[in-house]
Amino acid sequence: MLPRKIVIDCDPGIDDALAIVLAHGSPDLEILGITTVGGNVDLAGTTDNALRLREFLGFADVPIAAGSAGALLRPRVNAAEVHGASGLGGALLPPATLPVTGGHAVDFIIETLRADPGEVTLVAIGPLTNVALAVLKEPRIVDWARGLTILGGSYTRGNFSPAAEFNIAADPEAAAIVFGAGWTVTMIGLDVSRSAVTTEAVADRMRAMGRLGADLLIPCVEFYGVITADGGPAIHDACAVAYLIDPSLITVEPAVVDVETAGRFTSGMTVTDFRLGGRTPNALVGTSLDTGRFWDLLLATYAQVARTIEDQSPDLARLPSPSS
Numbered sequence: 164m165l166p167r168k169i170v171i172d173c174d175p176g177i178d179d180a181l182a183i184v185l186a187h188g189s190p191d192l193e194i195l196g197i198t199t200v201g202g203n204v205d206l207a208g209t210t211d212n213a214l215r216l217r218e219f220l221g222f223a224d225v226p227i228a229a230g231s232a233g234a235l236l237r238p239r240v241n242a243a244e245v246h247g248a249s250g251l252g253g254a255l256l257p258p259a260t261l262p263v264t265g266g267h268a269v270d271f272i273i274e275t276l277r278a279d280p281g282e283v284t285l286v287a288i289g290p291l292t293n294v295a296l297a298v299l300k301e302p303r304i305v306d307w308a309r310g311l312t313i314l315g316g317s318y319t320r321g322n323f324s325p326a327a328e329f330n331i332a333a334d335p336e337a338a339a340i341v342f343g344a345g346w347t348v349t350m351i352g353l354d355v356s357r358s359a360v361t362t363e364a365v366a367d368r369m370r371a372m373g374r375l376g377a378d379l380l381i382p383c384v385e386f387y388g389v390i391t392a393d394g395g396p397a398i399h400d401a402c403a404v405a406y407l408i409d410p411s412l413i414t415v416e417p418a419v420v421d422v423e424t425a426g427r428f429t430s431g432m433t434v435t436d437f438r439l440g441g442r443t444p445n446a447l448v449g450t451s452l453d454t455g456r457f458w459d460l461l462l463a464t465y466a467q468v469a470r471t472i473e474d475q476s477p478d479l480a481r482l483p484s485p486s487s
């Protein structure tokens with residue numbers, strides 16, 4: 164099977180970073196490009212993080228285009244308290260030496276989908292501003308895209324507010340445009356991703372992954388939350404990528420999803436109706452995660468990426484650790 168072609172729209176972001184490692188390491192995916200949006204930290208930060216990740220992981224040939232700094236209508240928000248001022252927690256990757264690709268993320272998304280109709284899946288793991296602007300600028304992308312899979316929303320509890328998940332709440336008008344555009348959105352929400360917790364056993368496996376573990380995975384997850392024997396920070400964004408690698412990991416059900424944009428307490432809520440009532444579903448909504456196989460996939464893929472990094476920088480790998 165040829166790898167699935169994807170464009171990742173993201174706001175790195177700790178879990179964005181771990182999703183990008185997964186996508187890069189998977190033989191089942193081919194990253195055609197990464198586009199950035201303001202979200203967890205500002206656009207300059209999310210873009211710098213994407214550039215640093217690209218060189219640290221070794222996919223310098225993949226274009227990175229910067230997009231929207233903020234939402235269509237709402238004041239900017241961020242999640243620096245969760246992801247750290249840099250956006251990558253305690254990770255300090257080497258500064259990027261290669262620049263962003265010229266052009267705006269919205270145009271990159273449109274032109275990449277136009278060039279390969281039916282073949283490219285858009286994976287949006289940040290606020291949906293870039294995706295909404297792409298739909299408004301070129302509505303035909305809903306036909307050109309092989310699909311749109313997002314990490315976002317929730318049909319139960321929110322994390323930005325009692326009712327809303329961060330990516331949707333950051334730009335509810337954009338999300339409403341995206342869910343109303345005519346394609347079927349695969350919505351991997353908190354209902355699924357809350358289960359993707361980084362336990363002590365998972366972290367121990369990451370600790371044995373050389374520079375990938377020491378310089379990225381561990382400084383990220385240890386910042387992201389408290390790691391215990393049976394709990395820890397949830398790697399939300401990786402769930403959206405994992406679904407594209409192995410759809411059997413996540414159960415999805417058709418639903419009609421409306422995005423609340425006017426509610427005083429519910430702005431950004433993804434109002435999810437599984438009843439349909441004769442209406443055409445505009446979404447496939449994730450309802451459960453096979454957590455064991457999810458982590459089997461991530462850790463096996465991460466281990467392969469780790470080996471590649473060690474092979475590419477053998478001298479660094481043999482350097483004594485600072486404490487020794």
Ligand code: RIB
Pocket residue numbers: 174176177178179202203242288289290314322328329330399400
């Ligand atoms: O609610 C989780 C989502 O918000 C993730 O994409 C995380 O990176 C933040 O953007």
Ligand code: CA
Pocket residue numbers: 173174175176178179202203288289400
């Ligand atoms: Ca994100």
